[in-house]
Amino acid sequence: MSTLKHKGKGPQSLTANELREGMNVWLTEDFNWSRKYSDALQTEDESVIEKMQVKGEADENENLVVGVYFIDVEPDTGLPVRYREKFRVKGPSYDTADELGLQKVK
Amino acid sequence: MYRYDEFDHEVVQSRVKQFTAQVERRLDGRLTEAQFRPLRLMNGLYLQLHAYMLRVAVPYGTLSSKQMRQLAMIADKYDRGYGHITTRQNVQFNWPELTDVPDILQDLADVEMHGFQTSGNCIRNVTSDPYAGATAEEIEDPRPTAELLRQWSTLHPEFAFLPRKFKIAVVASKTDRAVIRAHDIGIEIVKNEAGEVGYHIIVGGGLGRTPIIGQTLRAFLPREELLPYLEATLRVYNRYGRRDNKYKARIKILVTETGIEEFTKQVEDEYATLEPLDIAVSPEEVARITAYFADPEFEKLPAHNDSYKAKLLDDKDFALWAENNLAEHKQDGYAIVNISLKPLDLAPGDITAEQMRAVADLADEYSFSEIRTTHQQNIVLPHVKKSDLYALYEELKKVKLAADNIGLISDIICCPGMDFCALATARSIPVSQAIAQRFSDPARQRAIGEMQIKISGCINACGHHHVGHIGILGLEKAGVEFYQVKLGGDASENAAVGKVTGPGFSQEELVDGIERLVDYYLEVREDEERFIDSFNRLGMAPFKEALYAA
Numbered sequence: 310m311s312t313l314k315h316k317g318k319g320p321q322s323l324t325a326n327e328l329r330e331g332m333n334v335w336l337t338e339d340f341n342w343s344r345k346y347s348d349a350l351q352t353e354d355e356s357v358i359e360k361m362q363v364k365g366e367a368d369e370n371e372n373l374v375v376g377v378y379f380i381d382v383e384p385d386t387g388l389p390v391r392y393r394e395k396f397r398v399k400g401p402s403y404d405t406a407d408e409l410g411l412q413k414v415k
Numbered sequence: 416m417y418r419y420d421e422f423d424h425e426v427v428q429s430r431v432k433q434f435t436a437q438v439e440r441r442l443d444g445r446l447t448e449a450q451f452r453p454l455r456l457m458n459g460l461y462l463q464l465h466a467y468m469l470r471v472a473v474p475y476g477t478l479s480s481k482q483m484r485q486l487a488m489i490a491d492k493y494d495r496g497y498g499h500i501t502t503r504q505n506v507q508f509n510w511p512e513l514t515d516v517p518d519i520l521q522d523l524a525d526v527e528m529h530g531f532q533t534s535g536n537c538i539r540n541v542t543s544d545p546y547a548g549a550t551a552e553e554i555e556d557p558r559p560t561a562e563l564l565r566q567w568s569t570l571h572p573e574f575a576f577l578p579r580k581f582k583i584a585v586v587a588s589k590t591d592r593a594v595i596r597a598h599d600i601g602i603e604i605v606k607n608e609a610g611e612v613g614y615h616i617i618v619g620g621g622l623g624r625t626p627i628i629g630q631t632l633r634a635f636l637p638r639e640e641l642l643p644y645l646e647a648t649l650r651v652y653n654r655y656g657r658r659d660n661k662y663k664a665r666i667k668i669l670v671t672e673t674g675i676e677e678f679t680k681q682v683e684d685e686y687a688t689l690e691p692l693d694i695a696v697s698p699e700e701v702a703r704i705t706a707y708f709a710d711p712e713f714e715k716l717p718a719h720n721d722s723y724k725a726k727l728l729d730d731k732d733f734a735l736w737a738e739n740n741l742a743e744h745k746q747d748g749y750a751i752v753n754i755s756l757k758p759l760d761l762a763p764g765d766i767t768a769e770q771m772r773a774v775a776d777l778a779d780e781y782s783f784s785e786i787r788t789t790h791q792q793n794i795v796l797p798h799v800k801k802s803d804l805y806a807l808y809e810e811l812k813k814v815k816l817a818a819d820n821i822g823l824i825s826d827i828i829c830c831p832g833m834d835f836c837a838l839a840t841a842r843s844i845p846v847s848q849a850i851a852q853r854f855s856d857p858a859r860q861r862a863i864g865e866m867q868i869k870i871s872g873c874i875n876a877c878g879h880h881h882v883g884h885i886g887i888l889g890l891e892k893a894g895v896e897f898y899q900v901k902l903g904g905d906a907s908e909n910a911a912v913g914k915v916t917g918p919g920f921s922q923e924e925l926v927d928g929i930e931r932l933v934d935y936y937l938e939v940r941e942d943e944e945r946f947i948d949s950f951n952r953l954g955m956a957p958f959k960e961a962l963y964a965a
Contacts (some may be wrong), residue, residue: 329442330512331467372444376462392894393833393840397464401834403844404495404509405765411496413510 320382322349322389323361324397325374333397334374340364342374346389346398351382416479416785417562417707419527426570427524430531434458435517442514459530460516464837469508469516470533471523473788475543475561475585476504480775480784485526487771493519498771500756500764502828502879503582504542504788505533509835531569536577538568538649542584544592545787548708549797551745552588554604554612559705560641561585563696566704567642574649578656579664581649582621589908594790596620596629596910597882599666600648607635614641618648618678619670624874626881626912627667630675632682639698643691644682651681711783711798716748720801733808735857736819741804750801752782754794754811755818755826759851762844763829764792773814781807790879792828793821824866824933825851828879832872832889833896839872841889841896846870849926854933863933865945867906882906884947885929886913898925902932902958903950916959928962935961 323336334342335349340360343349352358358379365377381390389395396402406412419427434454441451455461459470471486478486486506490498493515494508501507511519523529532539541561548556564583568574574581584593587604595601601617614636620629636644652666655673670678727734742751754774756764766774778786778796781803787795799807811817820826827850830836832843847870854860869883873890880886886901897919904913920928933946935958940949950958 326462326466328448329514331462331510333465369448370444372442375448392891392896393464395894396833400465402842403762403834403848405497405762405767406495406510408761409496409767411767413493413495414491 317379317381319390320351320353320384321358321361321379322346322351322382323365323377324349324380324394325365325369325377328372328375336361336364342368351387416477417474417558417704423527423566427527427529427531430458430529431517431520431524434520438513438517453535455513455516456534457531458516458520459533460511460513461534462837463509463835464833464839465835466509467511467513467516468835469511469519469530470501471506471508471528471530472533472540473505473528474565475541475547475558476545476788476790477543477547477558478786478788479526480778480786482526482528483771483775483778483786485522485528487768487775489519489522490768490771496769497765497767499762499831500766500788500792500794502790502792502830502877503540504545504790505540506788507831509831535575536579536581537575538564538571538577538581538583541565541568542582542593542598542790544586544588545789545795546592546742546751546797547587547787548710549744549749549751550588551743552590553745554587554606556705556708557585557587557602557604558708559701560587560602560604560614562704562707563642563701564645567645574653577649577653578658579661579666581652581666583645591906591908591910592789594879594882594906594910596908597622597626597879597906598629600632600645601629602641605635611637613637616644616648619667619675620910621665621667622876622879622881623665624662624876625665625668626876627671628910628912629667630670632675632679638701639695640691642696643689643694644686646694647686647689648682650685651678655681710746711785713746713749713798714800716746716800716802718747720748723801723804726805730805732819733805735861736808736817737804739819739823739861740821744798746798748801750799750804752796752799752804752807753789753821754796754816755821756793756816757820757826757851758815758818759825759855760848762831763827763847766794770814770816773810773816777807777810790828791821791826793826819857820860822865822867823860824854824863824868825860826867827851828867828869828883830871830873830878832870832878833891836872836877838875839889840874840891841872841898843870843872843878843887843889846887846889846898846922846925849922850929853926853930862937863946864943865947866933867904867947868929869904869906879906880904881912882910883913884945884950885932887925890919895921897921900925900928900962902955902962903947905947914955916955916962924965927965931961931964932958 901913
């Protein structure tokens, strides 16, 4: 896993958690944050990566997201390289709420 | 049950106000994440793999029906309709939003609950025997001692920044239902030869990446010396415990590296410098606390109940449930009821809001409004009349809480694993479900008898795999999960750390291997021998051969 100081190899995506709701998000091509990994910007272009880093730091400073870092992406599949990151993309393979159709009752 | 005094009330309410303001400052940027993180952790709020997670303290695993109803309300209103019982008797919510947490803490405070000391390098929530106050085995109810420790350790200024977290468990029976030998300090309430009640102090136990069984620090500590002596022990740990390497920072490492004799000397030397009366609690205060744990008003009943006996004969399923899920009560005509949170199709320890409300209602109806959580990730209703057992069982069935597998192979301890935890290296919930499914036949489970399978999704060992009869550790290499097996661990008063068998398995291979292991045990066991007894008699070699005999 790369840190925010980009040192990774191959294609990179930028990920974080929403500060308010806590959910995983990835930086999109239009430099917004999406909860869907399929929207994630993936690039090897160092100049773009530099802009991603600036955006990540700015949004952390703006208190939109927390824990921003780069992840390495598999060029052939487009999925994160690290197993842990694959799990962040997919969400829990088991969640009692999903299993039983439970949800927040506001 | 203990009721908060004015001081407790004030502290909890103040903390809610503080944290509410801290969240506001975080959201508007007056606090950075680096500044906010320790503050949220002090209130049990973690940022996990997918979202925030809130851990709520359940002191010594004791809950009132009112508190359980509030947890249900929180699960519904702020989370996804369920909660999770942890191996330290706490409750976790997997999906809270930061903006809701101040309201959640206020709702918790309204029923005398909070998330203090469920995280961080402090003295964590004190755990105890879920049968406390109900079992005839105990010398006395351990909860007043646990409550005393809660009061002493809550926001203790000297022990708020220890080298590492510090876990204490208390029991008062020879049967250890709190795994005291795997705690930083384990306390067993004992009687000396003169018949005086005091404490057997065990130190330096722990699981994690370096599993160690605790050793005796004092075989008998007079009752009034408890707090000063623990204060001395914590001072020694605070002074000499390592702070340069978090993996070597727990007291178990200090005790091992120092040697128990030298460590004991250091504690005794420190103890000699204390003014114990400055720290010790007066007998009057102990009596005040103890009074809160007085027995409920039990009815005088015969030991045997005819209607209960008749139902056992009438309803085979009820009889099976009673055989596994009940324990002997100290009071004639009553039983301790274990409610299994290990149905075959759901995650170990998870309980829905609807089930929480049902348990609260049943506690009101049948158990003096008292509920316990267990380190086995189940629930206990401690005081149920035998004449009410059948009605209770029927109600439990309606909310799918009548699984009759307490202590059997499907009563698996399992951490949240990679499905939720930021530290995990592999999933544990699907493994527990696969094993439970493989052994789903109730007759087969009973034929196997007492079996403790414990699963952790990483080396931090929250699933207690080191002390499972069969312990399973989930790891990952090159994007593939695999599972290492340990055998011969024991979480009881005969505590032992299991031994690694050898190379790991895929999930499918693992379940097949465990089946071979269990079949081998059934072949070789003598009389009523449990799996762990057969293992201890025959040793690792034949079991290992069975496990790997693909």
